[in-house]
Amino acid sequence: MGSSGATDRARTSDTDLRAALHASGVVGVWEWDLLRHRVILDDGAAGLIAGDSRLAGRPLTIDEVTTCIHPDDQAWVADYIRNAGSAGGLFLCEYRVRPPGREDRWLLSRGRIERNEDGQPVLGHGILIDITESRADGQGYVATMEDPNAHPLERAADHCMAARQALAGSNSVLQTLIDVALYEIGRELARLEKAQRRRALN
Known part of the structure; x- marks a missing residue:
C-alpha cells in the first residue's frame, strides 16, 4: 500500500513537472543517429517539425523531420544540419516552423552531437524550445558550431545534455528536471545575447 502510494505520488510529480516544462516553452525532444541517418522525435517535436505527432518514436529521415x-x-537550416552532422559538438539553431493548421512558430533547437573515440560524430540529442514570444520581444539566437571559448552557460548546457543522454530510457523524473534547467539556461543565454547586441550598438 505504501509502495503504491509512493509510486502514485512520483507519477503525479512527474506529470506536474512535465506540464510546467511545456508551459515554460520546452516543446519537444529529438535524437539523431548519424550512423543510421535516422532521427527519433517525441510527440511534441513530431507535431511541430514533422507535421504529425503520430510519427513520434519512429525512425525518420532528415527530410521527414x-x-x-x-x-x-x-x-540554410539544411546546410546547418549538414555541417553540424559533419563537425559534431554543440548544436544551436533558431528557425521558423509552419505546422499544419497552426500559426507559424519560432523554435530554438538546442543539443549536442557526440563523437566516438575516433572523433566521428555518431549521436545527437537535444530539445526544442518555443521562442516565439521571445522573438516578439526582440530577443534572438543564431546558429552556432562548437566554440572553444564558450560562455560558462554554454558549457553548463552541454553538461546538462550529457546528463540527459546518460538517463535516456530510464523514465526518470530527473530528465524532466534537466529539461527545466536547459530551458532556464536558454533564457539566460537569450538575455546575454540581447545585452551583447546593445553594447555593440553603443
Missing part, C-alpha cells in the same frame, strides 16, 4: 520548417528557412 524538416517537413514543417518555414520555406524561407529550409535551405
